Amino acid sequence: MYHIKRRNHLAAGSAESRAYQQALIANLLQAWRVWSKLCCGEKWLLVLSPIFLLFLTISVMTITLPLPLPLADTDRQSSRALSSTGEFRTSPRIMELPPDSAFQQPLTHTQRSTWKTYTGKETSKHSVEPKPFGNAAGDDKNSFKGRKEHFEGKKNPGSFDSRKALSKQEAAIKKDDSGWCLSFTEQDFPDTDHRKIRISPDLRPLPWLSEDDIQKMVLLAGGEVVSKARVPAHGQVLQHGLGQQHPETHSERCQQGRCSLVKRTDDWFEVFAFHLDRVLGFNRSLPTVLRTLHSEILPYRYISGTPRPVVWWDPDIQHLADRDNDQNSVPLRWVQYQKLLQVHCGSEADLRSAPCVGVEHSEWGRLALFDFLLQVNDRLDRYCCGFTPDPTDMCVENLLHTKCGNTEDLLLVHILVRKADPSRLVFIDNAGRPQQSSDNLNFRLVEGIDEFPERAVSVLQSGCLESLLLRSLYTDKEFWDSQGGASSLRLLIHTVEQRGKILLQHIRDKKL
Template sequence: MQNPARPQHGPQLPHFTANNTGPKHRIRPSDRSAVVKHTAETHIRAERRKFTTAQNSAQTQAVISDRQSARRQTGTRRDTHANRNADTQLHNRHKGSEPAEHQQDVGKNTQAPNHLDRIIQEQQAVNTPNRNLKKHQHFSEDPLHKNTMTKVEEVGEWGDGSRCQRLTEQDFPGDDNRRIRTSPDPQNHPWFSQDDIEKMELLAGGEVESKARVPAHGRVLQVALEPPHLKVTGSPQKHPDSPKESCQQGHCALIKRTDDWFEVFAFHLDRVLGLNRSLPAVLRTFHSEILPYRFTSGTPRPVVWWDPDIQHLTDTDNDQNSVPLSWVQYQQLLQLHCGSEADLRSEACVGVHHSEWERLALFDFLLQVNDRLDRYCCGFTPDPTEECVENLLQAKCRNTKELLLVHILVRKADPSRLVFIDNAGRPRQSADNLNFRLVEGIHEFPEKAVSVLRSGCLESLLLRSLYTDGQFWASRGGVGGLRPLIETVELRGKILLQHIRDRKLQLKRDL
């Protein structure tokens, strides 16, 4: 069976020159100060909450006006000086809106929160209607990024520079009513394989043939879908009694909760970044008489392809794992560099290549997925209504030996690679409450994914990708509704890039 998560056409990304010389920087798992803390100081949290969307917009426009005025008065030769003055004024406006005692506290911040301040201010400053690659000047100070940006500007990302421009609603045809809106030219969406597209069409247009409950998942339903190209009109078709046979043929899916819509976004992010580890997912409504009413009430639900090749443990209490793994074991195997410095077949390596954990950490940080590496919510401050709080899981954080990982899954045919499931994450997680435990122990990150984050093209690429899912696009409000969501993920990406620079972490080419 063709691997559904390996695209046949990958984006031609510029390569970074990774610094492979010198000793590797090791961070002990127990040394929490060695990574940027998952929570900032209390006064930093208060400061972040003050910056409402309206304030950000007004301050950004003020900076733009200052810069334009400075250019008219001083000319092109003094643009750099004017930009610096405008940036200073933006900082002063933020500072001037705070109480006096709050301003005094800010001066006592540690290095990590100061970096968070700078990143958030820079993100606000570049969110202008005329944003393009050259506007990201704060990254050009990094020699690695400067070289890469030159390559992006010279050759044009993925063939032409228009893919990195700020897109508007007018760039997307409003009269295309197809469920899956892909182009015959694979270069328009090179991050999708043909297998991806076929599975998206199955999920979006397949007719429900049968249904089955998923043990221990009361709000999730497994369904067998008849592929659209196999539909026969005329005489009624006999539906199978169970999805089992259809599932073995790859014709099954999980209908998930309406609140899990972010999992569809996660699938597109996974493909655009070149990670290729999540399962195809779409958003759709159902009208089948086979389904219970709550699944046919008209509210669109995320539908995720069911992979029959995923390996599950026989333990019914731990069937959401391919291998049992504790947090302590996980941190130990990260130090082994399995597949390069240690044998994959060794018991400690659990058969998974080291680079897989790097992909997982980056992906989970951008989406803030905790129900995999941090199911106990140890790395951030959860809401009191969270399951990890209500089920008293967070109380176990005091004893790391009790912490277990979940949803660590591989395929039977390729056990050295992870499969990412349940990727709904946290679209509304604030920047001052990010879970840095997700990247603890990670000293390298995938070069291709980091290239996309640094390129300035993430928004345009995601918009192009998400447009292919017609129902998701409409339900989330098109460009206007999706842009704030993408900007949230972009900000997390900038914070992660700052973490990489601060720790002098390595970039690793894909295998």
């Protein structure tokens, strides 16, 4: 009723206003005629009439247009509704949800840029910017599959055949695995699956684990222990044969790939390292599981009920004949290592020419990134020169730390390759330091490194590492249970993620 009266009142006011305006116009015309005859004569009337008519037209249009309603009287019922209590309330707004793809975390792709190398000349490298994980948008020229430029720098023309012979797991990693970065709940990790290795064709496959990885994990987790042997100069490690009883010897069994190394209980981080290696797309470490052993063949301390990491024994790894240096495929000192990093072996220098040792330049970037995330020092920095070690560390007890002042004396260890593929490294002894504080990280591990692998950097930037690792670690039931499941493993993963953020900042600072 109020609104009807208000509109009637405004209409009456408008009619009165128009009558007044029309009378005013008539008076103006009459005044114009009288003034023009008295002052200007008929000839000036002809000159001034168009100007007066223009002014009159504008005035009429302005006066006769409908008057706007006052702002305070604007009808607000479209945005507010009267509640049952007589108060105004805001009506609910309908929001359109984004598509499912919007919730997928991005990874990165590379963009070419120019930076100065150590030689002072400009060369084309890569910087990183966000891109969706995998190639869900299609295998275009910017996807992982179609990209011709690699983050690892210049290609080695002679390595085409080896690149063509990539393992199935590396090819699978390049597929669209964006779905693995979606959010998850505790129900995604049920306790009802009691298998030792929880993966099978009826479950969604993990693209970063190959069929060969899974077969070896099943063997390591459940294979019967049928023989054992000591590893020379490694009193804490026991080699055992797995499978069924056969007439072959222990050595023959190991040559057939049915042996493993049982390591110390404190080396449980090796299991985490194996899954990290696969998730990052390196595929350089050996399959590893956590297992509680019960065989009577083994010494008591190995079957005391505490789970131990069990690492597959690779018979193809090349070892030096020197028993004092058998944990290397090539002898390598720190000074030579820094020199070969500068010459880019395999792309700008021949793999067999000094100071190169037959290993592709890109392999050192993989190793450095892997070791930095795990804080593995017993490979590139066995003397603990790049951080402050604890007094109980072996490098301190064995007086290795005192040699840091003379770089000529510093040796690298665990630099291993396979006989069938000597240009690619194999990562062993990856237990690292899970509790190393962020203010005591070993940056010596990345010294001299001028490029890092594209996929690994992409995973670190994506925010997907936790999701990928939890799903991967869940496959190893004993490791999962011994570490307290998802809630406890998240804390461990966050430590590695923090190291990844620090490394990414290092990459930005160095403009790599």
